[in-house]
Amino acid sequence: MRAGFLFGEVGNGLRRNTSMFVAVVLVTMVSLFFLGSGLLAQRQVDTLKGYWYDKVQVSIFLCTPDSTDVASCAGGGVTEVQREGLTGDLDRLDGLVEEYWYESNEQAYERFREQFRNSPVLDSIPQDAIPESFRVQLADPTKYEVVASAFEGAPGVESVEDQREVVDRLFTFLNAVSLSAVGLAAAMVVCAVLLISTTIRLTAWSRRRETNIMRLVGASAFTIHTPFLVETVLATLLGAGLSIGLLWAMVQYGISGFLTDLLAGQTGMIGLIGPRDLWVITPILVGGAVLLAVVTSWLALRRHVRV
Amino acid sequence: MITFENVTMRYAKGDTPALQSVDVEIGRGDFVFVVGASGSGKSTMMRLIILEKEATQGRVLVAGKDLSRLPNRKVPGLRRQVGTVFQDFRLLSGKTVHQNIAYVLQVLGARRHTIRQLVPETLELVGLQGKGKRLPHELSGGEQQRVAIARAMVNKPPILLADEPTGNLDPETSQEIVAILDRINRTGTTVVMATHDTTIVNRFRKRVVQLRDGVLVRDQAEGEYEAVEERLV
Numbered sequence A: 001m002r003a004g005f006l007f008g009e010v011g012n013g014l015r016r017n018t019s020m021f022v023a024v025v026l027v028t029m030v031s032l033f034f035l036g037s038g039l040l041a042q043r044q045v046d047t048l049k050g051y052w053y054d055k056v057q058v059s060i061f062l063c064t065p066d067s068t069d070v071a072s073c074a075g076g077g078v079t080e081v082q083r084e085g086l087t088g089d090l091d092r093l094d095g096l097v098e099e100y101w102y103e104s105n106e107q108a109y110e111r112f113r114e115q116f117r118n119s120p121v122l123d124s125i126p127q128d129a130i131p132e133s134f135r136v137q138l139a140d141p142t143k144y145e146v147v148a149s150a151f152e153g154a155p156g157v158e159s160v161e162d163q164r165e166v167v168d169r170l171f172t173f174l175n176a177v178s179l180s181a182v183g184l185a186a187a188m189v190v191c192a193v194l195l196i197s198t199t200i201r202l203t204a205w206s207r208r209r210e211t212n213i214m215r216l217v218g219a220s221a222f223t224i225h226t227p228f229l230v231e232t233v234l235a236t237l238l239g240a241g242l243s244i245g246l247l248w249a250m251v252q253y254g255i256s257g258f259l260t261d262l263l264a265g266q267t268g269m270i271g272l273i274g275p276r277d278l279w280v281i282t283p284i285l286v287g288g289a290v291l292l293a294v295v296t297s298w299l300a301l302r303r304h305v306r307v
Numbered sequence B: 001m002i003t004f005e006n007v008t009m010r011y012a013k014g015d016t017p018a019l020q021s022v023d024v025e026i027g028r029g030d031f032v033f034v035v036g037a038s039g040s041g042k043s044t045m046m047r048l049i050i051l052e053k054e055a056t057q058g059r060v061l062v063a064g065k066d067l068s069r070l071p072n073r074k075v076p077g078l079r080r081q082v083g084t085v086f087q088d089f090r091l092l093s094g095k096t097v098h099q100n101i102a103y104v105l106q107v108l109g110a111r112r113h114t115i116r117q118l119v120p121e122t123l124e125l126v127g128l129q130g131k132g133k134r135l136p137h138e139l140s141g142g143e144q145q146r147v148a149i150a151r152a153m154v155n156k157p158p159i160l161l162a163d164e165p166t167g168n169l170d171p172e173t174s175q176e177i178v179a180i181l182d183r184i185n186r187t188g189t190t191v192v193m194a195t196h197d198t199t200i201v202n203r204f205r206k207r208v209v210q211l212r213d214g215v216l217v218r219d220q221a222e223g224e225y226e227a228v229e230e231r232l233v
Helices: A003-016 A019-055 A082-092 A105-115 A122-124 A143-149 A163-206 A206-216 A221-267 A273-303 B042-049 B074-078 B097-107 B112-125 B141-153 B170-187 B196-205 B226-233
Strands: A058-062 A097-103 A133-138 A159-163 B002-009 B019-026 B031-035 B057-062 B080-084 B160-164 B189-195 B207-212 B215-218
Touching: A003 A163, A003 A221, A003 B057, A019 A163, A019 A221, A058 A082, A058 B002, A058 B207, A082 A097, A082 A143, A097 A105, A133 A143, A133 B207, A143 A159, A159 A163, A163 A206, A163 A221, A163 B207, A206 A221, A206 B074, A206 B097, A221 A273, B002 B042, B002 B097, B019 B215, B031 B042, B031 B170, B031 B196, B042 B057, B042 B189, B057 B141, B074 B080, B080 B141, B097 B112, B097 B141, B112 B141, B112 B170, B141 B160, B141 B170, B160 B170, B170 B189, B170 B196, B170 B226
Parallel strands: B031 B189, B031 B207, B080 B160, B160 B189
Antiparallel strands: A058 A133, A058 A159, A097 A133, B002 B019, B002 B057, B207 B215
């Protein structure tokens, strides 16, 4: 079979079944879009984990004059002696603590003012209400419990907070997004499989005279099946291309553009996925599209196009 | 060229057989009329030869190959040895005469200059020179059947099967068609034609293989065929 003839046959098939072709393109596009979104969300989780786990700290907030309702702060604000005692304790946890630093009440208030510069509550919070704290960088972020139990309830300590908890909540959310996207993708892939086999059945029916003649004159299975296969692969590749376009737009304008700007003001630099992450998953999407087309076509052709 | 050894064919288990213990030997270059009433098993014989169906019992040999042992991937190769023509022509309505015939060669992967050479040659063989650009619906029934014959012969198969090729044609055109088959036969092609047209059979005086309810009842060189005798039985 020569290439010109093959493409002629493919062209004929497409002309006869344009609507089904478009349907296959769109279903593939949607299913791969969901799959891609799921994979990107997963990469976002990984990126953020790497980024945050380097940064998250355990904060040991010290008593303020206002925090007398906490047992360990019964004596009012933290005293010089208590503070030195805590410093000593932190030094002794050498293996667990990577480093720690002290944030004074003035520094903490400054940071607070900066963070909530646009908020009306700012003026109603006195400087005294903002606690001074030790910021502890753990050598192993998962050993939080050990550190927490060492300082929770110690004299002069109001509370111990693990920022990782906050971050982990975000990860749980992103993982859920990722899983639902992949779940939707799976449902859409089932749709795509059914649609492709229906399309092949219809195309086979509309082309049965040609196929019959091909069989009679002794065309090989390869010759008879290839035009169908090429049509399906073309449709899914087109769908994959469109879904990659959509994902790119989402990453470029939605995440890199919008979210980064939004978050930059709050927390400074933040690790978000960019178009490069999309190029990493592109081969998976394209390969998935081709695999989907080839396997489904092969099964459908065996059923509907006898040689 | 074609051998049936004790062939029985049932389309479904428990059915009365469409062919029953048929033994026929058709040699290279033979011209054979397979005759019999509708449902006598003529078309079944044709289907077995191109492996459209497999015999339930017995052996069918075509061009030296035992069809019951032919692996699937070799079936196309067998069909290239056998040209087929049907009562309903089976031309592609959207393609011209030339394209209909060229289609076979394209499917089989022939080069363009081979196609340019073979198609007009084959059109001449069936007497349709100069009509390559017509569409099937612009042709008479006889001309359409000639296109079908040209299509079956364009890749020069050693065997030509014709299943009731004159069934849709008037007597005069029918004779023209069989005359073409006769001419093809004289170039060395084995021709097997299923028919129930007594006039044709009696006019051309070829070998006659007669079937009745799937049983071979007569195999006669230069035979005759009286459909009347079937009605009397």
